[in-house]
Amino acid sequence: MPEHPRILFNPKDNPFINSGYGIIARHLVPRLAAHYGKDSILVFAPVFQRDEIRDWNGVKILPGVSATFGEDIIYEHYVHQKCNLLLQIGDWAPLRTIPQLASENKLLWIQYAPMDFLNFPQWAFDILKCAHKIVPFTKQAEKAFKGYKLQNVSEAIWIGLDSSLWQPLDRHEYPNTMRSLGFAEDTYNILIVAANQSRKYLRETLEGIKHFIEAYPQAKTRIYMHTHVAGERRLDQDVQELGLQDIVSFPDPYDLVNGGIDESQLVVVFNCADLVMDVAMEGFGMSQTQAQACGVPVVCMSEGGGPELVKWGVEVPSYSIDRSQALLKPVPHPAQIATGIETMYKAYLEGKRRSDSVSQWTRENFSWDLIAEQWIKLIDQVMEEREKFSLYVPRPSEELMRRSREMVEL
Amino acid sequence: MKIAWVQDLSPWTELGGAQLTDKAHIIAGIKRGHDIEIILPGTVSAFQEWADLIIVSNATMFPIAMFQNFTKPYVFFVHDYWPLCKLRLYYPMLDKCRVCYPSLDWRAIFEKSKLIVWLSPLHRESWLFTFSELEKHEYALVPSPVSPDDFYDMKLERKGAIAVHSGVDFKGKERFVEWCVEHPDVPVTLVGPGDNLPPNVTRIEHVLYTKINELYNRHEYFVHLPMNPMPFDRTVAEAYLAGCKIIANKNVGALSWEQFYQSREHVERLLRASSAMFWDKIEC
Numbered sequence: 001m002p003e004h005p006r007i008l009f010n011p012k013d014n015p016f017i018n019s020g021y022g023i024i025a026r027h028l029v030p031r032l033a034a035h036y037g038k039d040s041i042l043v044f045a046p047v048f049q050r051d052e053i054r055d056w057n058g059v060k061i062l063p064g065v066s067a068t069f070g071e072d073i074i075y076e077h078y079v080h081q082k083c084n085l086l087l088q089i090g091d092w093a094p095l096r097t098i099p100q101l102a103s104e105n106k107l108l109w110i111q112y113a114p115m116d117f118l119n120f121p122q123w124a125f126d127i128l129k130c131a132h133k134i135v136p137f138t139k140q141a142e143k144a145f146k147g148y149k150l151q152n153v154s155e156a157i158w159i160g161l162d163s164s165l166w167q168p169l170d171r172h173e174y175p176n177t178m179r180s181l182g183f184a185e186d187t188y189n190i191l192i193v194a195a196n197q198s199r200k201y202l203r204e205t206l207e208g209i210k211h212f213i214e215a216y217p218q219a220k221t222r223i224y225m226h227t228h229v230a231g232e233r234r235l236d237q238d239v240q241e242l243g244l245q246d247i248v249s250f251p252d253p254y255d256l257v258n259g260g261i262d263e264s265q266l267v268v269v270f271n272c273a274d275l276v277m278d279v280a281m282e283g284f285g286m287s288q289t290q291a292q293a294c295g296v297p298v299v300c301m302s303e304g305g306g307p308e309l310v311k312w313g314v315e316v317p318s319y320s321i322d323r324s325q326a327l328l329k330p331v332p333h334p335a336q337i338a339t340g341i342e343t344m345y346k347a348y349l350e351g352k353r354r355s356d357s358v359s360q361w362t363r364e365n366f367s368w369d370l371i372a373e374q375w376i377k378l379i380d381q382v383m384e385e386r387e388k389f390s391l392y393v394p395r396p397s398e399e400l401m402r403r404s405r406e407m408v409e410l
Numbered sequence: 411m412k413i414a415w416v417q418d419l420s421p422w423t424e425l426g427g428a429q430l431t432d433k434a435h436i437i438a439g440i441k442r443g444h445d446i447e448i449i450l451p452g453t454v455s456a457f458q459e460w461a462d463l464i465i466v467s468n469a470t471m472f473p474i475a476m477f478q479n480f481t482k483p484y485v486f487f488v489h490d491y492w493p494l495c496k497l498r499l500y501y502p503m504l505d506k507c508r509v510c511y512p513s514l515d516w517r518a519i520f521e522k523s524k525l526i527v528w529l530s531p532l533h534r535e536s537w538l539f540t541f542s543e544l545e546k547h548e549y550a551l552v553p554s555p556v557s558p559d560d561f562y563d564m565k566l567e568r569k570g571a572i573a574v575h576s577g578v579d580f581k582g583k584e585r586f587v588e589w590c591v592e593h594p595d596v597p598v599t600l601v602g603p604g605d606n607l608p609p610n611v612t613r614i615e616h617v618l619y620t621k622i623n624e625l626y627n628r629h630e631y632f633v634h635l636p637m638n639p640m641p642f643d644r645t646v647a648e649a650y651l652a653g654c655k656i657i658a659n660k661n662v663g664a665l666s667w668e669q670f671y672q673s674r675e676h677v678e679r680l681l682r683a684s685s686a687m688f689w690d691k692i693e694c
Contacts, residue, residue: 388511389496393579396502396637403660404585404637410656410670 002387005379007032007041008083010074012090014045015056018262020159020286021045021090024112027160031372032379033059044077071097078107084392085382088112092127093327099130105393108132108386110378112157114283115141116304117327120148124327128152133382137284138305154378158309159284160371163363165263166293168354169271177268181224182249188219188345191273191296193266193287196231199322199329200280203238208279208337210242212345215338219345223248226269228256270294274353275344278306279316279332285309289366295359297347299340303330312358314340411693413439414457416449417467425619427554427644428468428489431529434555435487438685442693458482463524463692468492477519485692486520487527490641493520494540500580500638507540520544525691527552529642530663536639550691553667555684556647563653564627570597571631572654574622574645577604577613585635585659599629626652636661650677 013022015029025043033041038058045061054061062081064073075097078086088098089112102109111131115138128134128150136142136156145153171178172185183189190209194200202225213221229236229250239248255261261269267290270276276291281304288298288309298313300306307315316337318330364370386392395401419426421433436446449455451471457464464484466477470492477484486493491501493516501507520526520541527550528534538545571593576586577600590598590608598611601622607613617625626632632649635658642663650656650664651674658665669676 387506393497393500394502394504397504400503400637400639400661403639404582404635406660408656408658408660408662408665410650410658410665 002380002383003084005036005040005085005383006081006083007036007085007087007379008074008078008081009041009043010086010088010090011043011045014061015043017045020284023263023286024089024159027162027368028372028375029059030057031368032375033057035372035376036379042077042081042083044074071095074098075101075107084108084386085110085379087379093124095127099127102130102132108382108392110135110382113137113141113145114305115144116281116283117329118281118303118321119328120144121326125150132385133378135378138308140305140308141283155374157374157378158366158371159286159289160368161286161289161293161363161366162263163293163367165267166270166290167267167363168295168356168359169268171268171272174268174272177265178272180249181269181272182222182247183224183272184220184222186220187222188348189272189274190221190223190341191226191270191276191291192223192278193226193270193276193290194278194280196228196233196235198232200278201332202227202233202235204332204334205277205279205337206235206238206242206244206248207334208332209277209341210244211334211338212341213244213247215342216345221247224269224273225250226261226266227251229253266290267294270296274348275299275341277337277341279337279340280304281318281330282306288313289362292358292362293366295354295356297344297355299337299344301330301332311361312355314343316340411444411462412460413444413446414449414455414461414464415446415467416464416469416472418451418469418471420448420450422448427642430644431489431554432467432487434557435685435688438555439689439692442689444689465692466523474515474519477516480522483524485525485527486523487688488533488537488641489529491536494537497580499640501536503536503539503639508542510540513540517541517543521547524548525550527688527691529554530666532639532661532663532666533641535666536641550687552688552691553664553681553684554642554644554647556644556651556681558651558678558682561623561626561648561651563651564624566624566627568628568630568653570599570629571633571657572599572601572626572629572649573633574600574649575602576600576634577602577607580636580638581640582634582636582638582659582661585637586633589633589635589657596631598633599625601625622648623652626654629654631655631657633657634662635659639663647677647681650674651681 011021011025013019015025043061062077086107086109092111101107109131110133112135133154134152135154139156142156239245270291271294273296276296277299278287279301281301285305288300291298298310300310302315302317316332319333320331322329322331419429421429439446449457458481461482464482466486468489490498492498494513495501525548575581577583590611594610600611600613601617626649632654634646639661640663646662646664669680
């Protein structure tokens with residue numbers, strides 16, 4: 001019988017943070033706890049939290065102070081809490097100690113890994129090869145990792161969504177939300193949900209929308225950017241330069257910094273849109289599945305998870321490569337972004353505004369219950385492999401322990 | 411005989427216990443007129459065409475299919491537990507070991523061997539725990555050929571205790587540390603790796619093989635307390651021949667030879683006869 005798992009769950013954000021990684025923790029941890037027992041899973045996320053072990057619905061959240069990945073903290077928790085499995089969800093690129101310890105069989109490491117870059121340097125291979133299992137976010141990532149000759153790649157497991165929340169809604173019931181987004185029934189409403197980071201190509205997206213507007217002024221386009229205005233880009237300046245200031249709305253910055261907007265409110269926002277745009281190479285693309293769950297079409301990048309996740313929408317090809325970082329990213333061209341929007345706008349004009357079949361498919365295939373089942377199957381398999389291949393060193397038998405105390409003196 | 415000797419590591423260049431043992435037997439075999447070729451991983455050799463006999467020593471780096479397709483008689487000369495336990499010298503002899511995955515593959519291969527050579531009665535007994543079917547199989551017990559010419563009493567002044575590699579878990583770190591704590595007034599020299607050791611332990615990272623006899627001779631006791639069943643443990647025999655008093659336990663394979671309870675002379679005779687015992691059994 002394999003040993004019961006005692007999982008150290010290490011997401012990039014804690015379950016009560018409203019980020020992509022926080023959402024994963026929020027939905028996966030309780031389901032794993034329900035299956036294996038609340039004592040079988042402990043959460044550690046590297047946020048400022050000094051001394052207390054918090055209780056989150058019966059699951060312990062461990063303390064640790066590190067603004068970045070404090071790898072020693074992870075191993076200390078793993079040993080101190082007598083864990084036998086580390087489930088790491090987040091950036092693996094900065095890891096140094098964890099791969100070393102895993103290669104020495106001092107911890108059993110599963111890495112949930114996105115593939116949102118075009119190359120795969122040797123140092124990346126050297127880190128990921130040490131994991132007992134790499135669980136790709138997407139089938140595209142699975143194929144890519146295997147193509148790079150990694151031998152420890154499992155089947156991909158998608159990031160789920162709460163299908164009780166993410167579903168088509170009648171936006172007519174939310175006139176205040178529509179107004180707050182700058183949307184109306186007779187405007188073409190484009191939604192962008194993204195962190196204000198350069199890798200999201202928000203400037204290129206806005207330029208692409210501008211090209212579209214110039215070609216289709218009658219569309220009465222409106223844009224809501226659910227992001228911080230000031231981040232890696234000053235989006236207010238971008239909007240001003242492009243002359244879009246009259247048609248772009250941003251969230252109230254106070255809402256974003258004061259607890260954020262919860263998922264149920266975000267569902268309404270998505271349902272108010274006619275088109276969702278995400279033209280970066282995403283490791284997954286939660287805004288894309290969220291949009292599809294609401295039946296809303298998506299313009300996505302042809303590289304990354306988009307083509308796999310988006311059943312109704314347009315892919316924008318890569319135009320050039322961003323070489324500013326070690327991990328290369330494809331960059332879209334605004335003209336091609338505009339072409340993508342044009343394609344979906346034409347469908348909009350033909351009355352194709354929502355897709356119930358896409359919504360149903362997305363909600364069925366990305367439900368957290370289904371995703372959690374896949375995780376449980378994987379964890380059970382890993383624990384069986386741990387037992388079968390003796391990935392840990394067991395204590396000798398009682399007989400050997402007894403003999404070790406039978407002294408021989410010559 | 412033309413003999414293909416299958417080994418993971420070259421006995422001519424590596425200084426592990428298995429390689430030292432193999433080297434001594436190979437040299438003795440050559441002196442007895444055998445034509446012996448070492449087969450290492452990655453070497454291309456059609457040894458099955460020319461060999462009269464195949465001797466399989468430590469062979470973890472060869473594909474199992476090679477052994478399943480042997481067409482010539484073969485002998486296993488095992489130095490640890492590698493075919494039945496992935497953990498090798500950490501072999502824990504638990505009930506689940508009887509159905510552990512490597513043993514399931516190797517069982518049939520061992521049953522078809524001409525002979526199995528173990529290093530001590532304890533070594534064989536530990537194997538039979540998992541491979542009980544081999545109880546009636548043709549076998550030989552041959553101790554490691556530790557040479558009394560290399561290890562002997564130099565009549566030096568002795569003080570304290572010495573241990574070799576006891577800072578490593580499978581060599582019994584837990585019991586070793588317990589013993590050191592129980593004997594705080596005994597200065598202990600530990601050769602080899604180890605951390606978090608009691609204050610009466612002084613660690614030396616490495617000693618040349620040619621200098622180890624002198625090091626044994628400067629200590630009164632040799633301490634070795636493994637928690638896993640050690641097939642032989644050359645260091646125990648070395649230290650004993652070097653005149654140390656032995657503090658060990660029932661997991662030491664060497665100490666399952668009755669000669670150790672008779673006299674040093676009995677042990678010397680046993681170990682000098684090791685290669686002869688090996689080849690006498692192979693040749694018959």
